[in-house]
Amino acid sequence: MSVVFNKSVPGRRGVRLPTCDVPFVDAIPEEYLREQPAELCELSELDVVRHFTGLSRLNFGVDTGFYPLGSCTMKYNPRVSERIAGLEGFSQLHPFLPQLRSGGMLTQGALQLLYELERVLCEITGMGAFTLQPLAGAHGELTGMMLIAAYHRDKGNKKHTVLIPDEAHGTNPSSAAITGYRTVSIPTDGTTGRLNLKALEDLVDDETAAIMLTNPNTLGIFNSEIEQVVEIAHRHDAQVYYDGANLNAILGKFRPGDAGIDVMHINVHKTFATPHGGGGPGAGPVGVREHLVPFLPISRIEKRRDNSFVLDYDQPRSIGYVAPFYGNFSILVRAYAYIMLLGGDGLVEVSENAVLNANYVMHALKERFELPYDRSCMHECVFSASRQAEHGVHALDIAKALIDRGYHPPTVYFPLIIKEAMMIEPTETESKETLDAFIAAMLEIADEAERNPDAFAELPKRAPVCRPDEVKAARDMDVSFEAC
Numbered sequence: 001m002s003v004v005f006n007k008s009v010p011g012r013r014g015v016r017l018p019t020c021d022v023p024f025v026d027a028i029p030e031e032y033l034r035e036q037p038a039e040l041c042e043l044s045e046l047d048v049v050r051h052f053t054g055l056s057r058l059n060f061g062v063d064t065g066f067y068p069l070g071s072c073t074m075k076y077n078p079r080v081s082e083r084i085a086g087l088e089g090f091s092q093l094h095p096f097l098p099q100l101r102s103g104g105m106l107t108q109g110a111l112q113l114l115y116e117l118e119r120v121l122c123e124i125t126g127m128g129a130f131t132l133q134p135l136a137g138a139h140g141e142l143t144g145m146m147l148i149a150a151y152h153r154d155k156g157n158k159k160h161t162v163l164i165p166d167e168a169h170g171t172n173p174s175s176a177a178i179t180g181y182r183t184v185s186i187p188t189d190g191t192t193g194r195l196n197l198k199a200l201e202d203l204v205d206d207e208t209a210a211i212m213l214t215n216p217n218t219l220g221i222f223n224s225e226i227e228q229v230v231e232i233a234h235r236h237d238a239q240v241y242y243d244g245a246n247l248n249a250i251l252g253k254f255r256p257g258d259a260g261i262d263v264m265h266i267n268v269h270k271t272f273a274t275p276h277g278g279g280g281p282g283a284g285p286v287g288v289r290e291h292l293v294p295f296l297p298i299s300r301i302e303k304r305r306d307n308s309f310v311l312d313y314d315q316p317r318s319i320g321y322v323a324p325f326y327g328n329f330s331i332l333v334r335a336y337a338y339i340m341l342l343g344g345d346g347l348v349e350v351s352e353n354a355v356l357n358a359n360y361v362m363h364a365l366k367e368r369f370e371l372p373y374d375r376s377c378m379h380e381c382v383f384s385a386s387r388q389a390e391h392g393v394h395a396l397d398i399a400k401a402l403i404d405r406g407y408h409p410p411t412v413y414f415p416l417i418i419k420e421a422m423m424i425e426p427t428e429t430e431s432k433e434t435l436d437a438f439i440a441a442m443l444e445i446a447d448e449a450e451r452n453p454d455a456f457a458e459l460p461k462r463a464p465v466c467r468p469d470e471v472k473a474a475r476d477m478d479v480s481f482e483a484c
């Protein structure tokens, strides 16, 4: 594999500028002039097209194959939401256009969409109000923790700690820490895979600002004791934060607001269209119960009596800005389109099929792979490669073997509380045939791990890149190395 600069040939051209037909002016002062010509790539147009088309074919994506990357909900997102987000009326809006009067003709529709998306997210989650500003899941967590801090400050509460289950996504403790809190880990119950209520009772005290939890948690297990958690927290005037990144599992089945959750975020880029991953734009809307509404970030969208919409910046107790303008607007358009196209029944079907697919994979694999928490899962299941590891084949080796068979690997080595973890999330958009083929590949790999464990060290053999030294690859980035 070669970078485009390695293909450069002196003198080769992709474009030719016309001869200059105006007088040449020596306008740039001497000290700013280059001493050497810029080292630009010299290639023909065809060279460039072939280079980048070739690179694009090395990509793996949901459009090319099965992508069971647990916790990331890598589902297929319908093209129609892309089309809608691309409509000129949305994509060509300037954020400084006036909201009302003549310019309002251009912006009222966009404001209405944001307003209605807030309302519909409230309906889906049972929360009292939403802000669409945060730009990602982790950003939503940070916003939520800032709201909690503002609430305690307002009440004069002296609170210093946030309790977080030990299986939590790494962003949870970091969001709490950035907000200024000390984080304390709550152990998971070894048999149920749920947060240990007794341990929570022992850890919570009047210093506790919040409990942050994910439900279903990162083991793919639903915590049916969530109301008790809320009750314990509220007894100490601690707030309960709900990481709703895994909402894909519970649409139309469970509403965090009904369980008394105080603050939550949604990853719309996992649940409501917009592919997750690759570091692309996302959105992490945050929902709150009534008592936290005054602290929400600005601006707030308001519907006026004449049915027009305005952005209100006059919120004296607000935590202020968390994002420029209105958040990642086009991601919010995709989410709105997805929700409206599926409707209530369609969203319920999304979750039912996501859970059905995960349980199907779990049952088909549990004879051959260790299942640390053997109970019905939600949208994902977490195995351990511990049996294969006895032969020297680790979760990473299984991941590499899957790459050679044309699959994106599951998430490996997370959650941290499971040794040799392999977290599989098939999502609702995959067919039975795809799941069966993946299951067959995993079973074949389990056989191979017993029969010929040494062969795994060489894998993958068919990928554009073999097995790089991962530490070196991160520290000493060289993208021009030779392929396998």
Ligand SMILES: *Cc1c(COP(=O)(O)O)cnc(C)c1O
Pocket: 071, 072, 136, 137, 138, 139, 169, 171, 214, 218, 243, 245, 246, 267, 282, 284
């Ligand atoms: C994906 C995820 C996050 C973080 O979301 P980003 O948009 O990647 O910042 C947080 N919590 C959980 C449980 C997640 O799965």
